[in-house]
Amino acid sequence: MKPFTYERVNSPGQAAQAAARTPGSKFIAGGTNLLDLMKLQIEAPRHLIDVNDLGLDKIEKTGDGGLRIGALVSNTDLAADKRVRKDYAVLSRALLAGASGQLRNKATTAGNLLQRTRCPYFYDTNQPCNKRSPGSGCAAIGGYSRQLAVIGSSDACIATHPSDMAVAMRVLDATVETVNPAGATRGIPIAQFHRLPGDTPHLDTVLGRGELITAVTLPKPIGGQHFYHKTRDRASYAFALVSVAAVIQKDGSGRVAIGGVAHKPWRVEAAEANMKQGAKAVTGTLLAGARPTQDNSFKLPLVERTLASVMHEARG
Amino acid sequence: MPDAGELELSRRDLLIGGAASAAVTAVPAAEAQTMPLVTEDQPSMMAVSFEVNGRAQQLELDTRTTLLDALREHLHLTGSKKGCDHGQCGACTVIVDGRRINSCLSLAVMHQGDRITTIEGLGTPDKLHPMQAAFVKHDGYQCGYCTPGQICSAVAVLDEIKAGIPSHVTQDLDGKPQASNLEVRERMSGNICRCGAYSNIAEAIAEVAAGRKKA
Ligand SMILES: Cc1cc2nc3c(=O)[nH]c(=O)nc-3n(C[C@H](O)[C@H](O)[C@H](O)COP(=O)(O)OP(=O)(O)OC[C@H]3O[C@@H](n4cnc5c(N)ncnc54)[C@H](O)[C@@H]3O)c2cc1C
Numbered sequence: 309m310k311p312f313t314y315e316r317v318n319s320p321g322q323a324a325q326a327a328a329r330t331p332g333s334k335f336i337a338g339g340t341n342l343l344d345l346m347k348l349q350i351e352a353p354r355h356l357i358d359v360n361d362l363g364l365d366k367i368e369k370t371g372d373g374g375l376r377i378g379a380l381v382s383n384t385d386l387a388a389d390k391r392v393r394k395d396y397a398v399l400s401r402a403l404l405a406g407a408s409g410q411l412r413n414k415a416t417t418a419g420n421l422l423q424r425t426r427c428p429y430f431y432d433t434n435q436p437c438n439k440r441s442p443g444s445g446c447a448a449i450g451g452y453s454r455q456l457a458v459i460g461s462s463d464a465c466i467a468t469h470p471s472d473m474a475v476a477m478r479v480l481d482a483t484v485e486t487v488n489p490a491g492a493t494r495g496i497p498i499a500q501f502h503r504l505p506g507d508t509p510h511l512d513t514v515l516g517r518g519e520l521i522t523a524v525t526l527p528k529p530i531g532g533q534h535f536y537h538k539t540r541d542r543a544s545y546a547f548a549l550v551s552v553a554a555v556i557q558k559d560g561s562g563r564v565a566i567g568g569v570a571h572k573p574w575r576v577e578a579a580e581a582n583m584k585q586g587a588k589a590v591t592g593t594l595l596a597g598a599r600p601t602q603d604n605s606f607k608l609p610l611v612e613r614t615l616a617s618v619m620h621e622a623r624g
Numbered sequence: 625m626p627d628a629g630e631l632e633l634s635r636r637d638l639l640i641g642g643a644a645s646a647a648v649t650a651v652p653a654a655e656a657q658t659m660p661l662v663t664e665d666q667p668s669m670m671a672v673s674f675e676v677n678g679r680a681q682q683l684e685l686d687t688r689t690t691l692l693d694a695l696r697e698h699l700h701l702t703g704s705k706k707g708c709d710h711g712q713c714g715a716c717t718v719i720v721d722g723r724r725i726n727s728c729l730s731l732a733v734m735h736q737g738d739r740i741t742t743i744e745g746l747g748t749p750d751k752l753h754p755m756q757a758a759f760v761k762h763d764g765y766q767c768g769y770c771t772p773g774q775i776c777s778a779v780a781v782l783d784e785i786k787a788g789i790p791s792h793v794t795q796d797l798d799g800k801p802q803a804s805n806l807e808v809r810e811r812m813s814g815n816i817c818r819c820g821a822y823s824n825i826a827e828a829i830a831e832v833a834a835g836r837k838k839a
């Protein structure tokens with residue numbers, strides 16, 4: 309790791325200001341992604357701002373019957389929250405499908421959203437990677453791309469976003485709340501929070517410099533049966549090859565978002581009109597325009613089959 | 625907190641820092657001491673205090689020091705092991721304020737005021753923790769390298785089940801999870817054992833869980 313200075317701050321405003329004041333600084337929450345990358349010198353912040361003491365570790369009801377999840381709520385606490393288990397089970401299921409018990413105890417809501425890709429070339433500093441080092445090229449294109457994106461990718465980057473939690477938040481229409489160094493707050497719909505790579509794959513999200521996530525809010529519960537099916541190389545403790553988050557109503561209508569296929573959780577609302585016609589009808593629209601590589605074209609039928617198994621389970 | 629460039633370090637700090645960062649910067653320690661350290665590579669030192677196995681500890685550390693390195697290299701509690709150093713193997717698992725974490729992916733300075741339990745704090749050779757005794761009885765290891773992490777994790781797993789925290793294999797999210805073989809295996813998946821002693825580890829944990837249920 310490169311040397312860095314470290315400070316603790318006590319309010320969200322202070323945190324954002326500290327970030328704006330100190331060039332090369334980063335927030336640190338659970339540290340489970342940032343420290344991993346710092347050890348490899350993929351990230352090398354000169355200053356760390358510890359955001360654990362901001363009082364953002366609560367889950368509260370919102371005025372309109374939804375839930376406001378503090379940015380620092382741990383993945384374990386979020387998955388175990390009674391209200392989440394009952395009304396937003398897809399979120400509990402997604403969180404519990406991710407990482408390990410140890411990691412979920414440290415990982416936070418904001419940190420999880422902002423975790424970086426697991427593209428093997430992003431991790432290998434001997435390889436060109438436009439995300440790690442803009443303009444250097446992309447070793448994954450034409451390389452080993454089994455885990456990488458099949459849709460929404462660009463000629464500059466075919467990475468996926470690895471979060472399970474974010475896929476469930478996408479299906480639940482969550483909003484990411486932030487504060488910037490000037491003190492301005494905004495709510496970013498999760499659909500717009502993560503970017504597609506385009507020709508600037510080094511930018512994962514739309515967050516501005518020093519902008520701090522304070523919470524994620526969920527709209528009021530939508531009922532239905534909740535599913536998170538994660539298909540992976542081993543039964544536990546592995547990133548998704550593909551995952552399906554779904555909320556399905558009694559009449560067969562519902563919502564679907566998929567993970568492991570794109571630079572962001574992938575959801576196409578228009579595809580959901582076909583829910584009653586079965587998985588093939590849905591994925592036809594959901595995955596229209598997919599550009600898989602030879603290595604990962606298997607993901608297309610895998611999404612369809614994973615969704616089919618979810619629909620089968622929903623019918624009981 | 626000043627920026628790295630503004631930090632004023634004593635000569636002693638520089639010497640300590642020079643030696644400590646030698647491994648990272650690949651500069652031999654002797655050379656580092658005579659070389660003026662460039663601002664960019666100047667380590668930043670910080671005081672931190674926490675409780676380890678019931679004893680208060682105060683350390684002055686390079687901010688880069690992980691909790692694992694603080695425990696092993698500074699407090700000489702070498703039970704916690706460094707396997708992958710990237711949160712993938714679980715050999716470094718310790719219990720902080722009642723929750724298991726990977727101590728390799730956590731900075732020591734972020735544990736101000738925390739209560740940390742390592743394998744050394746669970747039991748002693750004369751008075752083993754029930755989980756330690758069960759691992760011995762069931763041969764829950766071969767080479768033993770992953771064992772301290774496995775045992776710390778296992779102790780915390782039973783607490784998590786008791787607290788009603790669900791897992792990936794919990795069928796009914798509203799129900800109370802049980803310490804079944806399936807549940808224990810899923811919850812222990814963050815602890816890798818290259819020798820493959822998994823079935824014996826699961827038996828050891830099952831025995832402790834059953835004992836607890838009776839109690
Ligand atoms: C071995 C391993 C396996 C894993 N498996 C999975 C898996 O299967 N599924 C999965 O989804 N994840 C998995 N993960 C990733 C894990 O979920 C993330 O590391 C974790 O969620 C990151 O959260 P954190 O709080 O530790 O983030 P940190 O490491 O603290 O921070 C991550 C990023 O977020 C920024 N940040 C943190 N808080 C804020 C804030 N409030 N506002 C603005 N920026 C902020 C930091 O500056 C940093 O850039 C795995 C990780 C490991 C090491």
Ligand code: SF4
Pocket residue numbers: 425427428429430436437438439440445446447448449456464465466467509
């Ligand atoms: S796919 Fe993206 S992250 Fe992977 S090497 Fe290419 S540019 Fe880097």
